Structure formats: structure tokens, C-alpha cells
Amino acid sequence: MLDPQVLAALGDLVGPDGLITRPGQARVYECDGWTLEKRVPEAVVLPRTPAEVAAAVRLLHRHAIAFVPRGAGTGLSGGCLPLDAPVMICTSRLKRIVEIDLVNRRAVVEAGVVNLAVSRAVAAHGLFYAPDPSSQSACTIGGNVAENSGGPHTLKYGVTTNHILGLELVLPDGEVVELGGAMEDVPGYDLRGLVVGAEGTMGLVTRATLRLTRQPEGVRTLLAVFESVDDACNAVSGIIGVGIIPAALEMMDQLMVSAVEAAFHFGFPTDAGAVLIIELDGALAELDAEVEAVRRVCAAQRAREVRVARDDAERAALWKSRKRAFGAVGRLAPNYCTQDGVVPRTKVPDILRAIAAIAARHRLRIANVFHAGDGNIHPILLYDERDADEVRRVIAAGHEILRACVDLGGSITGEHGIGVEKIQELPLLFSPQDLLVMQQLRAAFDAAGRCNPGKIFPTPGACVEVTRPRHRQVAL
Numbered sequence: 001m002l003d004p005q006v007l008a009a010l011g012d013l014v015g016p017d018g019l020i021t022r023p024g025q026a027r028v029y030e031c032d033g034w035t036l037e038k039r040v041p042e043a044v045v046l047p048r049t050p051a052e053v054a055a056a057v058r059l060l061h062r063h064a065i066a067f068v069p070r071g072a073g074t075g076l077s078g079g080c081l082p083l084d085a086p087v088m089i090c091t092s093r094l095k096r097i098v099e100i101d102l103v104n105r106r107a108v109v110e111a112g113v114v115n116l117a118v119s120r121a122v123a124a125h126g127l128f129y130a131p132d133p134s135s136q137s138a139c140t141i142g143g144n145v146a147e148n149s150g151g152p153h154t155l156k157y158g159v160t161t162n163h164i165l166g167l168e169l170v171l172p173d174g175e176v177v178e179l180g181g182a183m184e185d186v187p188g189y190d191l192r193g194l195v196v197g198a199e200g201t202m203g204l205v206t207r208a209t210l211r212l213t214r215q216p217e218g219v220r221t222l223l224a225v226f227e228s229v230d231d232a233c234n235a236v237s238g239i240i241g242v243g244i245i246p247a248a249l250e251m252m253d254q255l256m257v258s259a260v261e262a263a264f265h266f267g268f269p270t271d272a273g274a275v276l277i278i279e280l281d282g283a284l285a286e287l288d289a290e291v292e293a294v295r296r297v298c299a300a301q302r303a304r305e306v307r308v309a310r311d312d313a314e315r316a317a318l319w320k321s322r323k324r325a326f327g328a329v330g331r332l333a334p335n336y337c338t339q340d341g342v343v344p345r346t347k348v349p350d351i352l353r354a355i356a357a358i359a360a361r362h363r364l365r366i367a368n369v370f371h372a373g374d375g376n377i378h379p380i381l382l383y384d385e386r387d388a389d390e391v392r393r394v395i396a397a398g399h400e401i402l403r404a405c406v407d408l409g410g411s412i413t414g415e416h417g418i419g420v421e422k423i424q425e426l427p428l429l430f431s432p433q434d435l436l437v438m439q440q441l442r443a444a445f446d447a448a449g450r451c452n453p454g455k456i457f458p459t460p461g462a463c464v465e466v467t468r469p470r471h472r473q474v475a476l
């Protein structure tokens with residue numbers, strides 16, 4: 001139980017409306033999008049400024065109290081589950097876009113700014129913020145930094161780390177440091193790059209300097225319809241093989257298409273084996289030739305139809321269907337668990353076959369919607385949390401899918417992070433020595449392990465049991 005004097009001091013720092021301690025209200029924060037594990041925090045702190053974040057962290061440090069950072073809670077690996085940390089610090093009131101520098105194409109924003117708000121703020125100037133997770137209308141820049149998030153358009157534009165120039169970080173003892181900066185390159189170790197993707201285990205990001213990207217001159221969005229998932233996968237490799245890097249290359253299988261069509265009535269053919277959403281962007285003079293080249297590749301893979309969105313409205317409707325696909329899954333089952341793995345692009349047909357076999361073995365329904373161009377798969381395992389046996393089968397199937405990704409030369413996360421969900425899979429990729437080096441690195445920021453404890457790293461015992469590293473990832 002938290003000391004009432006500490007709670008009172010936190011309340012003094014952030015104001016009475018900035019501290020939640022009533023269990024009924026705190027329940028809202030019991031999990032993120034990984035709903036298989038839940039824990040209600042004892043207190044949720046909602047600072048209004050980076051200075052309040054630093055003051056709250058200093059106070060917790062003085063009392064040796066662990067905390068977990070949280071943005072919008074859209075994470076899918078349990079990253080902000082309050083494990084061994086009674087206090088949650090939520091950035092939802094850190095919403096200021098501090099500066100937009102059009103000439104140098106960068107923006108300084110607070111950590112709680114919602115991803116889509118950045119692109120909206122600069123759209124009139126012909127700019128956008130490129131990393132676009134499908135959750136972009138809700139997730140925060142701080143969460144994106146912590147997870148090194150990707151999105152449909154990161155195939156061409158790169159993931160979050162490619163668009164972060166600098167960070168303001170509150171270290172676990174409350175000290176405020178600047179990592180990176182406004183310049184493209186800074187001397188010394190790339191500590192900014194280290195914190196991007198650290199899943200909130202090295203401190204709490206309060207501000208980020210973002211790189212802004214010029215909007216392309218033209219965009220063409222195509223919907224290609226295939227009889228089978230294999231044909232769609234071959235088309236993905238074919239498109240990239242002819243030298244075209246689409247801005248986005250997304251796939252949905254039949255189960256997913258049926259759910260999305262029932263929800264959004266876009267006009268998807270519900271009897272198709274798979275559909276691809278292919279977006280091409282760039283100079284207007286080149287786009288029509290690229291559309292024709294993509295049509296040819298799809299025809300060679302027996303595409304039933306290739307449609308080009310007629311206008312911005314149709315393009316927006318197509319993307320709305322894709323980006324809200326997870327929401328449409330509610331029509332298929334009361335609960336779902338989104339897995340996240342990655343395989344070499346050419347192995348996508350193999351992993352989809354493996355997923356189908358795993359689904360059959362565990363008597364589960366699994367829908368697939370994913371960033372096919374990156375080989376980043378998102379099988380969605382459908383279940384009913386009131387059925388304990390089904391929950392067990394979902395967890396087992398998830399582990400098997402990740403193992404299959406590793407066996408195919410891939411990895412256990414494309415973009416959703418390790419969190420609590422994939423802790424036991426980490427040793428499939430890393431040796432005990434690798435893990436030790438990573439923990440030592442983390443300890444340089446958080447020696448006491450009080451910032452987001454219980455995440456990413458397996459306990460030493462578990463590590464030894466399951467370790468069969470395939471490659472040495474870290475040199476000692």
C-alpha cells in the first residue's frame with residue numbers, strides 16, 4: 001500500500017484532478033490492448049507539464065517507489081501493465097505542440113500528443129509526420145517512441161526511430177536529460193536511438209523533436225483481389241521485385257475481409273482469398289507507369305480484379321476500413337489477441353500456412369491483417385475470455401506462432417514490443433550473455449529497476465531453461 005503522505009505529496013504536485021486513487025476509476029488503467037493480463041494501479045498520476053513529471057519522479061525516487069509510464073494504453077504487448085509498480089504516470093495531459101519549424105521541417109511536441117494530431121497540425125503546409133500506426137488517432141508520440149512503432153506507410157518511409165531527432169527524458173531519479181537534438185547528427189553515442197524502442201524502461205519521455213516529411217506530389221491507392229493468400233503474397237514479392245517500393249502494402253485474409261466489410265461496407269469481395277491494399281506515391285509523372293506495372297504483377301498472380309481508388313474520398317474510405325480493421329473484429333468474437341511477428345517477406349506464405357495449422361490444432365479462429373510489404377504479420381486470435389480453456393489455447397497458439405516466425409528466420413516482434421507478452425520468447429533470439437549486456441545497459445539509466453519493472457527481460461531461471469539462441473546478436 002502506498003504511504004498516504006506520498007499520495008498527498010503527489011496530489012500537491014499535480015492538483016486534485018491529476019491524481020486517481022479510487023479503485024473504480026483506476027480500473028480504466030488496468031491493461032492496454034493486451035487484455036489477457038490485468039492489474040489495477042494503486043495510483044495514476046496525470047501531470048500537466050514536463051516539470052510536473054520530473055517532480056513526481058523525483059518524489060517517487062526519494063521514496064524508492066517504482067512507476068510505469070503510460071500514453072494512451074493502445075499497446076499490444078502489456079507494456080504499461082503496472083507490474084511491481086504501484087504508480088502509473090500517464091502523459092495524456094502533456095498535449096502541447098510546442099514548436100513547428102517549417103523551414104527546417106521539424107516539430108517539438110510533448111509526449112502525450114496524439115500521433116495523428118501532428119500530421120493534422122502541419123498538413124496545410126504540405127508536410128506530414130510519416131510513422132502512422134493504425135492506432136494513430138489514439139496513440140501518443142511517447143508511446144510510439146517507447147515501442148519504435150511502425151505502420152502501413154513505414155514500408156517506404158521508415159519506422160519511428162527514423163523520424164525522431166531528439167528527446168527530453170526524465171530519468172528514473174527525476175533528472176531531466178536531452179538526447180539527440182535539432183540537428184540531423186550529434187557527436188557521441190546515439191543515446192536517442194537507445195531510448196527509442198526501450199519500452200519505457202530507461203525513463204519517461206516528456207518531449208520529442210520530430211522530423212516532418214514533405215507530402216508526395218501524387219498518390220494512387222489500389223485494391224487488388226486474389227483467390228488465394230499465396231497469390232497475394234507472391235504479388236507482394238513481385239511488386240518489390242520489379243523495383244517499386246510502394247508507400248504501403250497491406251494484406252487482409254478472407255476472415256478479416258468479411259469482418260471489415262460487415263463493419264464498413266466498402267465493397268470488399270467477401271469470397272476472395274485475400275486482398276492487398278497497395279499505395280503508390282511520388283512524382284505525378286511516374287505514378288501512372290507504376291500503376292500499370294503493379295497491375296501486370298497482380299495479373300501474373302491471377303488477381304481477380306485490381307481497382308484504383310477514384311478520388312480522395314474513396315481512398316480515405318479504403319484506409320478507414322484497413323485502419324479500423326481491429327475494431328471490426330468485435331463482430332467475430334467477444335475478445336481477440338493481436339499477435340505480432342516478422343518473417344522475411346518471401347516467407348509470408350509459409351508463416352500463414354503455419355498459422356492456419358496452429359489454428360486448426362488449437363481449435364481457434366485466426367484472422368490475418370498485416371503489413372505484408374515488411375513481412376510483419378498480425379494474426380488476430382479470436383476467443384471468449386469467459387472460456388478458460390480457450391484462453392489457455394490462445395496463449396499456447398500465440399507462443400507457437402512466434403516460434404514459427406523465429407524458425408523461418410524472422411523475429412518475435414515487428415513493432416508491438418516485448419512488454420510482458422513475449423518475455424519468454426526473447427531467449428529464442430538472444431543468448432544469456434546478450435540479455436545480460438542489455439540489462440547492464442538498462443541499469444546505466446535505471447540501476448534500481450524502478451522504471452517499468454517486469455518488462456522485456458526474462459527472469460534468470462527462465463532464461464536458462466528456454467535459451468537456444470540462433471545468432472549472437474550482441475558482442476561482449
Ligand SMILES: Cc1cc2nc3c(=O)[nH]c(=O)nc-3n(C[C@H](O)[C@H](O)[C@H](O)COP(=O)(O)OP(=O)(O)OC[C@H]3O[C@@H](n4cnc5c(N)ncnc54)[C@H](O)[C@@H]3O)c2cc1C
Binds near residue numbers: 071143147150206452
Ligand atoms: C487498433 C490498433 C492498431 C495498432 N496498429 C499499430 C501499427 O500499425 N503499428 C504499430 O507499431 N503499433 C500498432 N498498435 C500498437 C500501439 O498503438 C503502439 O505500440 C503505440 O505506439 C502505443 O502508444 P500508446 O500511447 O498507446 O502507448 P501505451 O500503450 O500507453 O504504452 C506503450 C509502452 O510505451 C511506454 N510509454 C508510453 N509513454 C511513454 C513515455 N512518454 N515515455 C516512456 N515510455 C512510455 C509504456 O510504458 C509502454 O511500455 C496498434 C494498436 C491498436 C490497439
